[in-house]
Amino acid sequence: MPRPRTVSDEDVLDGVLALAHRVGPGKLTLAAAAREVGLSPATLIQRFGTKHALLLAADRRGVERWVLPIEEAEHPSPLDRIIEGLVGAVDPDMTPEAMANSVAMLQLDLAEPDFHTVALLGARRLRAAIEHHLEAASIAGEIRDTTDVTALAKLIETTYHGAMIGWALHREGSLADWMREQIEAALQPSRVLSS
Template structure:
């Protein structure tokens, strides 16, 4: 089968991200990407210059996808505590099983090492926290910053789930976040 002469960057970057998910960032090489896409290694180097640029562009594309998914879920959920839980449960569904979650943690290392990608993460945190603040505003014990606290609880619940993944991740997250909301649904003592 002849090599394709061209492939859109989006498809190449999707293949690069898939390689990182299955083999870790260290497993993403121009040779591995050439084998996965059918493009020549030289053509890939010409497009992306070096591995650092390739990883960054693949992860920026992944952040773009997460931003779109977050915006779609935000548009679909009511601005209620139940909507906040639904939003975070919806974002949890893409983690899949324990192996894919663990593989994604290897990729997070790359996000944390790159200042451009850290900015993307901080921007996503701010957008997510703001909509969670809106959803939780009606709770009796609501306070500014509760959205970020809930997002932190969500991330913690993902980590705790990973140590004992017998329950589906979305069920574990939903139960954890329901307890979180319940804690803030009680009227504070006078």
């Protein structure tokens, strides 16, 4: 009978992702990851195989944490579901230094085919969720009838990604506050103003 796991795979992957954001994926070692999550390197190898496989699994977990807040957003206003979902997708404790290491993870997502597949599926889900909420906002009369929902969804997605870099450069307030401000600004021209 196998021994029960003392640390879940989800907790391992969350810890590895946090470590990758602190030190960067290039400096992440199996030994450091094992220390981070309180397991032995042999246990990580047994569960995940290689460092590459461990990082890929952590990246997959990170994509879920990135996309689920907007997919599962619950708010009476569809536009507020977009704002709250995208703000909820960012780490409230993110630092500019951790953002730099997050960009290093993005390099893996862009350069390595396995990582790109995961990131692309996440990006498509993110945009689809934004578009879904925008369609609901159109039906609810929150945005103008003439709004191109598909184009606005692309703009909101691009704003989300760009806001993280802008915040890391300018370092004004928290990432969550910066994100909220940028998403609201991108939505503003399409909103139906209440009288």
